[in-house]
Amino acid sequence: MRRQQNLSSKEGDGVLGRLMEEESLGDDAVADFIINLLFAGNETTAKTMLFAVYFLTHCPRAMKQLLDEHSSIRSRPINREEELLTWQDYKAMPFTQCVIDETLRLGGIAIWLMREAKEDVKYQDYVIPKGCFVVPFLSAVHLDENIYKGALSFNPWRWMEPENQEKRNWRSSPLYSPFGGGARFCPGAELARLQIALFLHYFVTSYRSFIFLSTITQQTTPPFCNFI
Ligand code: HEM
Numbered sequence: 001m002r003r004q005q006n007l008s009s010k011e012g013d014g015v016l017g018r019l020m021e022e023e024s025l026g027d028d029a030v031a032d033f034i035i036n037l038l039f040a041g042n043e044t045t046a047k048t049m050l051f052a053v054y055f056l057t058h059c060p061r062a063m064k065q066l067l068d069e070h071s072s073i074r075s076r077p078i079n080r081e082e083e084l085l086t087w088q089d090y091k092a093m094p095f096t097q098c099v100i101d102e103t104l105r106l107g108g109i110a111i112w113l114m115r116e117a118k119e120d121v122k123y124q125d126y127v128i129p130k131g132c133f134v135v136p137f138l139s140a141v142h143l144d145e146n147i148y149k150g151a152l153s154f155n156p157w158r159w160m161e162p163e164n165q166e167k168r169n170w171r172s173s174p175l176y177s178p179f180g181g182g183a184r185f186c187p188g189a190e191l192a193r194l195q196i197a198l199f200l201h202y203f204v205t206s207y208r209s210f211i212f213l214s215t216i217t218q219q220t221t222p223p224f225c226n227f228i
Pocket of ligand 1: 036037040041042044045048109110113114177178179180181183184185186187188189191192193
């Protein structure tokens with residue numbers, strides 16, 4: 001029935017419009033795609049932003065450094081107040097990237113994934129029989145004290161340490177994979193990181209109450225992690 005609808009060009013330009021024009025996709029596939037995008041692309045990024053704010057409000061030193069980085073970007077002559085940020089600005093946010101990486105490590109949204117063995121798989125001394133499900137726990141690695149010293153502390157500076165640079169590659173590192181890995185690697189990873197960086201920029205440069213909040217929340221004990 002939807003194939004007979006006459007989409008206006010505006011509707012046809014959107015993701016849903018494009019999918020509906022695709023003859024080979026059934027309604028179920030289109031619905032599945034949209035639901036996937038809504039949950040995979042929305043909740044994940046929004047909750048990561050939320051965690052970043054939470055961690056930062058408990059770590060005034062990190063918040064101050066973040067504010068300094070963004071104030072300096074904002075104060076460049078080219079960045080008059082009403083102007084949008086550029087790609088170059090985004091590339092000049094090294095500490096912001098550390099905050100994002102640390103937020104994804106400590107407060108990662110994708111705690112575990114699921115895989116089905118399509119054939120018998122030999123792994124070290126084990127054989128995973130065809131048809132078995134395997135649940136890799138990303139957070140077990142991200143919060144492992146043997147891999148991350150002070151694993152339960154929010155410490156964005158750890159990502160500046162030379163020994164963590166190889167580990168830090170979130171596209172391929174076996175020790176840091178907030179966006180999964182392999183064939184199902186998150187296609188929205190770059191977009192999510194960009195959105196979070198932009199959100200942090202406007203958040204720290206626009207809202208003074210944020211700083212106030214950081215001073216009052218220092219007195220509370222965070223439920224599951226430490227702050228340095
Ligand atoms: C901080 C934000 C995000 C996190 C932490 C995240 C994390 C992940 C992870 C771990 C996977 C792999 C799932 C698996 O292997 O089973 C995944 C898959 C996926 N993500 Fe993201 N994601 C984020 C943002 C986004 C955004 C912004 C989009 C789209 C705009 C998106 C779209 C998807 C889709 C469509 C898949 C499924 C890929 C597939 O099955 O082949 N994600 N994401």
